[in-house]
Amino acid sequence: MVIITQFCRRFAKASWLLATLLLLSGCQSAYYSAMEKVGVHKRDIMLDRVEDAQNAQEDAQQQFKSALDQLSQMINYDGGDLATQYELVNDQYEASKAAAEEVSGRIAAIEDVADALFEEWSDEIEQYASNNLRLQSQQKLRTTQRKYEGLIKAMHRAKDRMAPVLSALKDNSLYLKHNLNARAIGALQGEYNTIKRDVELLVAEMNKSIAQSQEFIDLLQPE
Known part of the structure; x- marks a missing residue:
């Protein structure tokens, strides 16, 4: 069973490009249905996407x-x-701009599958004949949603920290482009400390987000 699960998850990772194309064309539900038919469920896809976002944040750092x-x-x-x-x-x-866009895209992909997963989970809870199992599933859903909400907020906080750094990097690049002289270098020295502070704040927020990503992965990981 573990081998099958690992295979399915690898298959889900390999289908990232297909998922992106389908998402762009508004066919998310068709993608999830197709994946379910080959044994890859929304939970597996969500787990992979959180891991991918975690890796993207580490690369962006x-x-x-x-x-x-x-x-x-x-x-x-x-x-x-x-x-x-x-x-x-x-x-x-x-390169920094591309890294930021990658992080943003990964977050959006998580949000999409989370909406689909939680909607499906809520609907299926009503199908239980056993009150005990229904209550257990409701409790697990609430716990997962609570962890998810904390995670996605942390990811957005880290993502938002990238904007001022990107803006400053772009300003420096533009200024240097049109002022290729030693005086231009001196003018940009005052910008360095501000950018350094913003990068440090960004790294700190990303570390928090990466840690919460791992907690969420551990929660979803098959036992």
């Missing part, structure tokens, strides 16, 4: 740290090709 490091190197510029410095700074901004 590293990317924003890398962007901060590149900015630090730039403001300590001691000679060299300023055009190259601009390209490096801009590359870090673009």
Whole structure:
């Protein structure tokens, strides 16, 4: 049974592109129905998506740290090709933007499957003939929903922390693009401490979100 479950979960991961295409076309329910027919249930899909979001946040953490490091190197510029410095700074901004978009997409995917899962779970509770089993399922649903609500709030808080950093990175890139001289580097030095503080806050929020993701994964993980 464990081997079958692992296979199904790997199959669900491999179907991420298909899921994305179906979501974009408004065919979410068709996707979930198709996956259920091959033994991959909404719970499995939700578990995979939380894990994927967790990984995306970890990658984003590293990317924003890398962007901060590149900015630090730039403001300590001691000679060299300023055009190259601009390209490096801009590359870090673009990579950070892509990482932020990845996190946002993963969160949206979790929210979509969560809505479908909880709706299905609530409907199926009414089908129990056993009062005892119905009550147990209701309690598990409430616990899962409560954990989920805390998780999704934490994810959104971390996601929102990316916006000011991205904005500052973009400003620095644009300013440097049109002012390729040593004076421009000096003007950007004052921005560094603000960005550093924002990155530290972002990393702290992401650490909280990643920890809550693991708690939720442990809750959903088959025993």
